[in-house]
Amino acid sequence: MVCNVHGLIFYSLSDLLDRPQTYKELYNLRHSQARNVVERIFGVAKKRFAILRETNEYPMPTQAKIVSACGVIHNFIRTYDPDEVLEPCEPEAVDTSPAEVIGRPGTGNIGGPETRRASKQREDIARAMWLAYKQELEQRGEV
Numbered sequence: 001m002v003c004n005v006h007g008l009i010f011y012s013l014s015d016l017l018d019r020p021q022t023y024k025e026l027y028n029l030r031h032s033q034a035r036n037v038v039e040r041i042f043g044v045a046k047k048r049f050a051i052l053r054e055t056n057e058y059p060m061p062t063q064a065k066i067v068s069a070c071g072v073i074h075n076f077i078r079t080y081d082p083d084e085v086l087e088p089c090e091p092e093a094v095d096t097s098p099a100e101v102i103g104r105p106g107t108g109n110i111g112g113p114e115t116r117r118a119s120k121q122r123e124d125i126a127r128a129m130w131l132a133y134k135q136e137l138e139q140r141g142e143v
Contacts, residue, residue: 023130027122030129045070 020026046052049070058066077084110118137143 020133023126026130026133027126045074048074 020029042052045067051066052070056063134143
């Protein structure tokens with residue numbers, strides 16, 4: 001079963017077992033997989049560092065430094081105390097409805113030229129990804 005929510009496509013296990021048939025399917029599959037990884041990473045970070053669970057009033061550059069510092073500390077702990085294991089956690093559901101997004105820094109109306117540029121870039125990435133995928137299948141003899 002494929003579910004399209006807010007332009008993002010989520011795949012069920014049976015769909016993941018089938019190969020993508022178009023460059024758009026491949027792009028959406030890989031985008032969905034990457035998003036899942038990122039959500040798990042943030043889940044681990046938020047579980048370990050309380051500062052990431054709370055809203056704050058720090059300026060955006062400071063917030064970026066906080067996230068980076070938490071990543072460095074996490075990696076240090078993983079390197080020097082590899083036996084420490086955090087219990088797995090599920091990513092939190094995030095409401096990203098338009099009403100929720102309005103007013104956040106870095107958001108707002110994006111003009112037509114920027115939308116067209118981003119769409120073209122996404123299309124170029126998807127097509128390049130598809131060509132590399134097809135070449136890999138040919139090298140494996142799976143075409």
